Amino acid sequence: MRLNWKNTFIIGLGFFGVGLVWPLYNSYMPIFYSKFIESKTIIGYLMTIDNWLALTLTPLIGFLSDRTRTRFGRRIPYLLVFAPLSALFLMLIPVGWETSLWLLLGASVLMNLAMASWRSPIVALMPDVTPPPLRSKANGIINFMGGLAYIVATFGGAILYRMYPGLPFVGSALLLLLITAIFYLWIREPEQSTEKAERFQIGFIKDASALFMLLAIFCWFVAYNSLETWVTTYGKEYLGMHEADVAGLLAFSGAAFLIFAIPSGFLADGFSLRNGWTGRTFLSFGGLGRKRTIIGGLIMMILAFFLLGLRSDLKSAWYLFxxxxxxxxxxxxxxxxxxxxxxxxxxxxxxxxMYYLFSSLANIAGPPLFGWVFDHYGYGYFFVLAILFMALAALCMMAVRRGEKEPPPAEQA
Structure with missing residues (x-):
């Protein structure tokens, strides 16, 4: 059983499209809104539109895609319809910035609606076309593509923005159209994807492993997203550092994630190397297992947060990031x-x-919770709170009993 690298990388282009849009949106939309709105609180609420849609529309579309039946399959039609619409509304955002708040706001809301309508189907396409034993490897590849998009968006977007503020949005829209064409021409969903779907009855409530897994996802996203949101403010207001120096440290964590995204999947699920001429395996590693790998990562996160919390200056803490x-x-x-x-x-x-529901809940709940703690108890509790949520995630993971890769059919008893 081998991974279909071509299909996996093409599916990764869907992640690339998602990873391209949101860094641009989060970086420049507050600036666009500031032309018409003085209140930063109102702008902050407007910037949470995508998370609120992820609470409602993203799970609903994922549920509907299980039951969609078309000649193009059940996942790809959502991309074929809503990715071009996302591109259209992205191109309208600079027009709104130039002309009217209502056009800017309307284009932003419609873009968020369109993006939320194809995100979960395109992610669900990966397990549709990838056998269970290979999904961690495939997920590493598509997340690598998402990380690559982040780098393209931040560096390329900055170059385009200096030329004209609307160019990053136009450029990302054109890339979305190109990705749509690639999917239309080269990706075909497997025949088994049209099997009759079982009725979904919120099965994760009955499945203790799924429930604990989703709670773990919530806890670690609360900690990690709050780190990304508040570490610059923490460095500036608590440690007296320049905000640019702190923000630059996040590039180290982003680079490390990008480099190890693919190896992390192989670490969990294992790998084997064969001689192409003889067919003999000369190197084989069975993998640590997904649960052990995740718990190991959480323990390392706790260690990193503990060491960061001890430092009075983060300038030389690049290795911890x-x-x-x-x-x-x-x-x-x-x-x-x-x-x-x-x-x-x-x-x-x-x-x-459901995966995106719980991660979006964390995105909504985490930063305000950390902000409330800072207001009432000070920044000294920043990494203490992050460690607490990572520890809760590890405890939840210990209660998970399912979710490991299954052996290929030839190896099953």
Whole structure:
């Protein structure tokens, strides 16, 4: 059983498209809104539109994609329809910035709606075309593509923005159209994807492993996303550093995640190297298992946060941010394959929606919770709180009993 690298990289282009849009949106939309709106609180609320849609529309679309039947398959039609619409509304955002708040706001809301309508189907396509034993490896590849998009968006977007503020949005829109064409021409969903879906009855409530897994996902995203949100403010207001110096440290964690995204999948699920001429295996590694790999990553995250909390200056702590990115790859790469492994026939889209539901809840709850703690108890509790949530995630993972890769059919008893 071998991974279809071509299909996996093409599916990774879907992740590339998602990873391209959101860094640009988060970086420049507050600036666009500031032309018309003075209140930073209002702008902050407007910037949470995508997370609120992820609470509602993303799980619903994932559920519907399990039951969609077309000649193009059940996942790809959502991309073929909503990715071009996302591109259209992306191009309208600079027009709104130039002309009217209502056009800017309307284009932003519609872009968020369109993006939310194809995110979970395109993610669910990976387990549709990838056998269960290979999903951690495939997830590493598609997350590598998402990380690559982040680098393209931040560096390329900055170059385009200096030329004209609307160019990053136009450029990302054109790339989305290109990705749509590639999917239309080269990706075909497997025949088994049209099997009759079982009725989805919120099965994760009845499945203790799925419930604990989703709670773990919530806890570690609370900690990690709050780190990304608040570490610059923490460095500036608590340690007296320049905000640019702190923000630059996040590039180390991003780079480490990008480098280790693919190896982390192989670490969990194992690998074997064969001689192409003789067919003999000359190197084989059975893998640590997804649960052990995730727990190992959480322990490393706790260690990194503990060491960061002891420092009075983060300037020379770049290696700890590398450790954060390295450990995060162990956690993030292997969590989604575990969730899909728990899904029953015809439920992958629904379980994908639940994955994004709990991660979006964390995105909404985490930063305000940390902000409340800072207001009442000070920044000294920053890494203490992050460690607490990572520890809770590890405890939840210890209660998970399912989600490991299954052996290929020839190896099953």
């Amino acid at each position: 590398l450790l954060v990115g390295f450990a995060w790859s162990w956690v993030n790469i292997n969590s989604y394959p575990m969730i899909t492994q728990m899904a029953g026939p015809g439920q992958i889209g629904a379980y994908t929606g």
